Amino acid sequence: MSWKYASRSRSRPLGSAGFLCPVAPVRGPQGQGDEGCVLGMADVVTGELAEAGEAVLHGVAVAVDGLGRVRYRAVPCQVDAHGAQQPVLLGVGDVRSVESAEHVVFAIAGSGRPGPVVLGLPEDMLTDTVQVPDATPLPVPAGAVSAAERDRLAALLGAAERPLLLLGGSRWTGRARADVREWAEAWSLPVTVDFRCQDLVVNDSESYIGALGYGRADAVAERVRVADLLICVGTAPGDVCTDGFTLLPTDGTGPRLVQALPAPQPPAPLYPADLALLAVPEAFGVAVRGLHPDAAVPWGPRTEQDRAAHLEFRTPVPDDDPLNLGAVFAHLDARLPHDTVVTFGAGNHAVWAQRFLTYRDGWRQLAPRNGSMGYGIPAAAVAAAIAEPGRQVVSVAGDGCFLMNGQELATAVAEGAAPLVLVLNNSTYGTIRQHQEQSYPGRVSGTGLVNPDFAALARAFGAHGETVTTFDAFPAALERSLASGTAALIELKVTDGLLAPGVTVDSLREEHQHV
Known part of the structure; x- marks a missing residue:
């Protein structure tokens, strides 16, 4: 969304406004979202945190604080925004001078590793008249890799036998993707990506060996375990990509x-770096794109094996479901x-989109890295489809x-957006049910769902709706949906289990019996 309010997208208050922010990776950086009250801001923070971790949103949200400029009175919507949200955001502030707040909060949002900032606006300031010039995007420091640091990197590569390149985080550009890919392929480096960062490298690259995180292949995890040199660009080894910090000692x-x-x-990181570079991915790519090995690297055949294992992993196999x-x-x-722009929320349904889709050059993946259910529809219907109608x-x-x-299908229809929504319906909260079966087999609690007719629900919103129960029916349903010219939903009804x-x-129950 534009700070100058050139156009506005109207999400259903209050649950989804925070999920509008992921449009930044598709269109560009800084934006602003606004909510009605501090209590509603909890929903915005949920959306911002869904993209938190290394891939952090860059923007400002404004919350109306019912407390006003006078504190300690019993009024509706009185929440200490700073105390409630500071631990999970880059910054939280309360407005006391609107004239100066605009530039300060955007400077905070763009400092260091860019991230979200919440600005509390006292309710009794809403009608104040002030003179504030339109804001302009602020430059964000990019850092650089010195010649000495580049030589040190080349020396580490020259001494390695089992290197691995891990990509993740934010601040990636088309040039960064291209330069890092060129460098990786020149060195036959195996490339993996952090959880839900699959669009950072062209998946058709012969260096790409698959993604880490939930739903990953065992072969990729093994590559991390045996690596003697780990090069991380844009990210640091974290919880999800290391299987709860178990893949790396x-x-x-x-x-x-x-x-x-x-x-x-x-201070005191869990994994201290032997070579720490202060540089965004594009600055790193510029520094390394001219580096080439003097001779064939010894790990080339292993990279080819890992690539073949990845292609086998992403090939569908027959199953009992029609x-x-x-x-x-x-x-x-x-x-x-x-x-194509692919979005999804948190849950087991995303594993199919992560495993069987090839994120090619130009594709983008918008998905939560820190939660959260409900993310995919607003990110698609309200953000990406409206921002990029073509x-x-x-x-x-x-x-x-x-x-x-x-x-939010209502918003998509109202705005003339035409996202395609695939609903994988197994009548279950799948991730929670999987944990139940793994830890407490047979003790099912609160995970069964009684669902509506999703296709009929889509049509009620004015969208196109289809229900598919067999693979043979899917291609035609897909073509009808893509040709509908409006938002479309295909309900994919699978076996409940x-x-x-x-x-x-x-x-899972059979596995548990053999433990």
Whole structure:
């Protein structure tokens, strides 16, 4: 959204405004969102945190504070915004002078590793008249890699036998993607990506070996375990990409570590870097694109093996479900255009979109890295599809995830946006049910869903709606949906016990019996 209010998108208050922010990776950086009150701001913060972690939003949200300029009175919506939200945001502030607040909060949002800032606006200031010039985007420091640092990186590579390149975080540009890919391919470096960062490298690259995080292949995890040099660009080894800090030792016996980050690491990091570079991905790419090995690297054959293992992992296999979601996503992958935007929320449904879609040059992936259910529909219907009307936007949702913010289809229809929504309906909160079956098999609690007719619900909003129960019916339903010219929803009804690719309730119970 524009700070100058050139155009505004209207989400259903209050649940989804925070999920509008992910349009930044598609269009560009800084934006602003606003809510009605501090209590509603909790929903905005949820949306901002959904993109938190290394890939952090860059923008400002404004909350109306019912307390006003006079404190300690019993009034509606009285919440200490600073105390409630400061621990999870880059900054929280209260407005006492509107004239100066604008520039300060955007400077905070763009400092170091860019992130979200919440600005509390006292209710009794809403009618104040002030003179404030329109804000302009502020430059964000990019950092750089010195010649000495580049030589040190080349020396570390020259001494390595099992290097691995890990990409993640924010501040990636088209040039950064291209330069880092060129460098990786020149060195036959195996490239993996942090959780839900699959659009940072062209998945067709011979260096790409798959993603880390939930739903990852065992072969990628093994590559992390045996690496003797780990080069991280834009990110640092974190909880999800290291399987809860188990893939890398924390006693200093792990691989040599190179980190290129837009801001310094906090004191006493879990994994101290042997070479710490203060540089955004584009600055790193500019520095390394001219580096080439003097001879064939010894790890080249291993990279080819890892690449072959990845291609095998993402190939659908037959299953007992008549729909076969792997085959559905493989067909979708072949049909989508070169500049597709894919969004999804939190849940097992996203594993199919992560595993069976090929994020090619021009594709973008908008997905939460820190929660949150309900993210995919607003990010698709309200943000990406409206911001980029010429691009195909596909949102993948579970039945539970869709029901969090599915009403945003009304916004898509009202704005003339045409995202395609796939609802994977297994009548279950799949992730929670999987945890129940793994830890307490047979003790099901609160995970079953009684769902509406999702296709009929879509039509009630004015969108196109389809229901598919077999793979043979999917291609035609997809073509009708894409040709509808409006927002469209395809409900994919699968077996209730299907939880993830190759994972069912029955298979988990069988595994538990053999433990």
